[in-house]
Amino acid sequence: MDVLIVDDSAAIRKILQRVLRQTEMPIGNIHEAGDGVEALAMLAKETVGLILSDINMPNMDGLEMLAKIKSMDAYKAVPVIMITTEGNQNKVMEAVSLGAAGYVRKPFTTEQIKEKLTGLV
Amino acid sequence: MSAFTTAVAPTREEIVEWVSSATNEVFQTMLGMEARFGEHYIEDPGKGLSMGVIGIIGLVGEWTGTAVVSCSSPLACKIANTLFMQEYPSVTDEVLDAVAEMTNMIIGNLKNNLESKLGTMGLSIPAVVFGRNFATRRSGKESWYVIRFEVDGERIDVQLCLAPNQSGVLTGNGVPRIMTLA
Numbered sequence: 001m002d003v004l005i006v007d008d009s010a011a012i013r014k015i016l017q018r019v020l021r022q023t024e025m026p027i028g029n030i031h032e033a034g035d036g037v038e039a040l041a042m043l044a045k046e047t048v049g050l051i052l053s054d055i056n057m058p059n060m061d062g063l064e065m066l067a068k069i070k071s072m073d074a075y076k077a078v079p080v081i082m083i084t085t086e087g088n089q090n091k092v093m094e095a096v097s098l099g100a101a102g103y104v105r106k107p108f109t110t111e112q113i114k115e116k117l118t119g120l121v
Numbered sequence: 122m123s124a125f126t127t128a129v130a131p132t133r134e135e136i137v138e139w140v141s142s143a144t145n146e147v148f149q150t151m152l153g154m155e156a157r158f159g160e161h162y163i164e165d166p167g168k169g170l171s172m173g174v175i176g177i178i179g180l181v182g183e184w185t186g187t188a189v190v191s192c193s194s195p196l197a198c199k200i201a202n203t204l205f206m207q208e209y210p211s212v213t214d215e216v217l218d219a220v221a222e223m224t225n226m227i228i229g230n231l232k233n234n235l236e237s238k239l240g241t242m243g244l245s246i247p248a249v250v251f252g253r254n255f256a257t258r259r260s261g262k263e264s265w266y267v268i269r270f271e272v273d274g275e276r277i278d279v280q281l282c283l284a285p286n287q288s289g290v291l292t293g294n295g296v297p298r299i300m301t302l303a
Binding site: 008009010011012014015018056058085086087088106107108109 | 146147150151204205206215218219221222225226229230232233236241243244246
């Protein structure tokens, strides 16, 4: 299964890559995007089975991207997990109402990410 | 205080407590390292930092400000070593990315507490400065909170400057009020 990581921080993308490789999940290619615009462009040419995304990003934030992804037939059922420092509960609730499969707050431990992925894929 | 905001500034004790808790949580959770509180004090604007690795991020809302996280090059390398599980003997782009993200997480968590008093705030994209013998200058008139920690025998400072947003403009990202001179 291919995965897409969407975050404007290169450091977070690198950490999440490592965490994903440490899981026992059958991870194939891991694609990266720096914002929602890049992510949608990536999804137009790649097929992924899981998306991990930040909320606050330039150009297109994670919530707008999530809404667009959930309106795409090909990606409606693909789980999207939001990983963010955002503590504003309204944004978290909005992500859930838009169809996010889960939410992890930064800072996070490897175990928290693994736990959130368990049962989703 | 401007007519634009009726929010009351957090007390110095609240700032120190929130910065300490945010810094500790990020270091413990992401790195398994303890950030031991050292001291806190207020600094006047003017001459700023002149060496090391400096993460800078702007805050904007009804109140606006700048936050700075600074440490030595060896500590920046240790942070990247632990964060990426890879050896970095010297400061590279990845080390700077690590400091930028630590700055983002510490100030992002601090922001969640600041919002309880100052209303919704946004964060700018973090910037990182690294080098020796450079000069920074804090513009404006506001004083800076400096909260010092010790991590693995090295010093790390979190600095914060906040003021009511006089313009009332909430659009766009905060512009850090710090200048770097060659």
